[in-house]
Amino acid sequence: MLGNVLAEVPGIVHVGELRFLWLNGVLGTGSNGRCGCGLGHRECPFWSEVLEEVRPPGTSLERHAADVVAWQDAYRTRHTWRVLRDPPRDGWPDVLAATYRAIARVSGARVIVDSSKFASDAALLASLPGVEGSYVHLIRDPRAVAWSWLRPKAYTGRRSALNSTWHWTGFNLAAEAVGRAHRDRSLHMRYEALVRSPRAAVGTILDLLGHEGRNPVAADGTVELGGNHTVTGNPDRFGRGRTRIEEDRRWQAALPRPQRSATTLMALPLLHRYGYEKRV
Structure with missing residues (x-):
């Protein structure tokens, strides 16, 4: 929701x-393949x-998409x-830079919010020509994240509490590394x-x-969301109209004790760092 609020x-x-x-929009091999406008991406x-502008001449969308997905595997x-140590400059970095340029032209926007959640992509931004990166590291209690992944969803698969916490730890450590490399352009927020x-x-x-x-959020914590x-x-992301931004605390009652304990134990080193209590 944060990205849509900023938009x-x-x-x-x-x-x-x-x-x-x-992967999702062209090849259709991923999940959750609709654009926020409700249409298929193509x-x-x-x-x-955007896709036509980024596609190399003489290469089909499908062939280019397959190449991009293969390049992404190295990031x-x-x-x-x-x-961060040695940013490459071909393959996926070239495509990412070209895509940002196309998005800026088509949208007319000066700021692009990319919520891909891959710190490796964030690490590339400083090396992309014409791109000035800013980094928002948004952190959530790992037990809330575990509960979210345990719930069945139509648009993605499920993860066990241990698996989601393992990913939570890795993602946050990687995001911290990007933040340290760009302290003046980074923000950590719970x-x-x-x-x-x-x-x-x-x-x-x-x-x-x-x-x-203009800050789009009203004093009462509501925001008017468009397309x-x-x-x-x-x-x-498909929500429209006046929306209240409020905390979802359902996990505190719904997350089973075994998963809660396992998640707490596995995330313990970072719980204290981020200011979370061991008992909730």
Whole structure:
């Protein structure tokens, strides 16, 4: 939801989890394959124009998408530290830079919010020509994350509590590495702080971006959401109209004790660092 809230500021566009545009949107081999506008990505006027602009002449969309997905395999979360040390400049980095340029042209936006959640992609930004990266590391209690992954969803698979916590740990450590490399352009924010004071949190992010624009969040924590062209993500990206930003605490009662204990134990080193209690 954060990306869609920011997109209500003039000059900002939220594209969702851009990394999956080719896997989900072109090849159709992933999950959650509709654009936020409700159309398939290849039928969506926004993404069809972007995809055509990025596609090399003489190469079909399918062939190019297959190449992109293969290149992306060298830029997974575990590769973040390598990318920070020695950023490559061909393959996926070239495509990512070209896609950002196409999005900026088609949307007319100065700021692109990419919520792909791959720190390795964030690590690339500083090396992409014409791109100035800002980094928001949004952290949530791992037990809430575990409960979310345990629930059946139509748009993605499920993970065990241990598996989701293992990924949570890796993602956060990689995001920390990017933040350390770009301290003056980075912000760490807990989900709980965002939903409890959404107007202040969004204002802090706009300050980080150096973007002058009306804060879309009202004093009562509501926001008017319009349409969007998000690649993939949580189903709340399809929401429209006046929406209240509020904390989801259902996991505190719903997460079974064995999974709660396992998640707490596995995440213990980072729980204290992020200010979470061991007992909830």
